[in-house]
Amino acid sequence: MFIQTEPTPNPNVLKFLPGRDVAQSPTDFVNADEAAASPLAEALFALEGVTGVFFGYDYVSVTREAQGPEWATMKAPILAAVMDHFVSGAPLMRGGSAAAAQSTAEDTEIVAEIKQLLDSRIRPAVAQDGGDILFDAFDEETGVLTLRMRGACAGCPSSSATLKAGVEQMMKHYVPEVTRVEQVF
Template identity: 35%
Template sequence: MSVQVTFEPTPNPATMKFHLHRQVTAEGFDCANSQEAERSPLAAKIFGFPWTSSVYVGPDFITVTKQDWVDWELLANPLTGLIQEHLDRDEPVVVEFIEMAEDDENDSPMVRNIKSVLNREIRPVVALDGGDIVFHKYQDQVLYVHMKGACSGCPSSSVTLKEGIETRMRELFPEIKEVVAV
């Protein structure tokens, strides 16, 4: 049974979110170039187009970031068709998934709590706009995170980071002085 692929703009005008309407991976991952797309045959196919800047494969969506010299009005429908055809042929979206280290036995209780809040509260909200946020490190009362997918390079990502994520993390963990994207 074929499920219709749909798309919607994200807060980042260079990035479009394509809903696959089925889970394709447990954890999202970035493909900043064609070499990094080897885990996703679909992302590799999208990188076959010269206007592709990056691809993020989410649990049930893909976000594609384009170069500035081409408009979404020309790309969105044909790209939706390409994705739809890929899924209709039952070609794999992800062939291999190396799970990100969520919890490390060496993590401090603070780091475990931070990761838990990121995974439970923050990531699901960020995923609604086609992005992801991943823990990088906590050092000297500063939380470092990776902004991925539509969040990477988005004009409003600094507002999301400071007014949304940082505010929430500091409410829960007053010892956090700042949240920084790496």
Template identity: 35%
Template sequence: MGNYSITIKPTSNTSIVKFETDQFITQHQSFEFDNIDQAKSSPLAQQLFYLPFVKKVYISSNFIAIERYNIVEWIDVQDEVAEQIKDFLNSGGVVANVSEEKKKIPVTVYAESTPNPAVLKFVANKKLVTQSYEFTSIDDTKFAPLAAELFHLPFVKGVFIDDNFVSITKYEVAEWNDITLELREFIRTYIESGKTIINANAPKEVKKTQDYLDAQYEERDDISKEIINILEEYIKPAVASDGGNIEFQSYDPKKKKVKVILQGACSGCPSSTYTLKSGIENMLREMMKDKVETVEAING
């Protein structure tokens, strides 16, 4: 029995809705089916085609996208479909039967520098996780096999995994020139062999679940919501490109102070103070006018 949850995501095409899962449902593979005959290899898609309004099914690493016929509107049926998908996955239903020779997917990994000289970002051509994870020691990696194996390398001090990259923090004893190739090949081989990145039975951090984040967002005051939206739209993508992550923690209206959490390459980065003052703080002061004066960072 699984422990999946489903998040409904509208798309720019009103006929198509994505049902995102909080765990991977395929081994970095994608499938597209136009009808029930094509879906013989996918019990999940076949079940969905029994719904009379389903026109096309697309299955990828962590979502199922469904195109509907115009006989219904998604608003009337999407909750029911989400529940059906969740029940199917949690009952151990097979998403797709794939022949053994197709399971090994070619993987490429390249190394990318970050503003933090102690951190290097290793970017894969495959999505690795559905949420971010940070590990500061091997004790944190009980449910994270990739991170656990990386910590067996003597020069690895910290591991941050998000989307399609792994950020490695090294000890000073090692130089990047001496270890980059070894790390890149290690991560590439691990992913290509289909090994588990994060265990499916890993305990979900309540603060990380989308339902919790959505509920928490709705409880925020209007100014905090504005700040979160600015962080998500303008700042988080830039921080992710540097191998890190930023999360809103709090807003103090009296002091006009914003507190954020920095993770990955941004945590403990020598240039993070400059980034905060010249980038994040200036942007928030400009966009929020007289509502924000200072931004304080806390390392994750």
């Protein structure tokens, strides 16, 4: 098994591409307690300096401590953990998958349009940088759309610029009801 690595715009996050499907839906782990739901995430959090794990459709993003070990030291143990997991054939998640429970049956037409634009144009671009962006809420009275950044995008120095220059402009263009885009943490 050959696993490629890619840098992300966030210098504390590295993207690992095992050349196969990873997750059916993106899943974020921000601490070791959450990682107990996944054998792979648990193995990665056991490594020195790992502070976050994100499973994309075909990649794993790992976040390191800003003042912790350098990538040159961390890369080999992370590669070994990812390879050992996929070679073992163990499931990614314990007790089934972590499916996002977002009901579209109750969405208004505007919210459905926003989610469709996120899924078709914005999330694929953000995934290239090792992250994900999720719908949080839309206030139809004020036009404020709140989104949640995950993976490499959470805490990235350029995420606010991405939201304002990229996401907000695209949303305003395609969904005129959107007046502003904000990030929630």
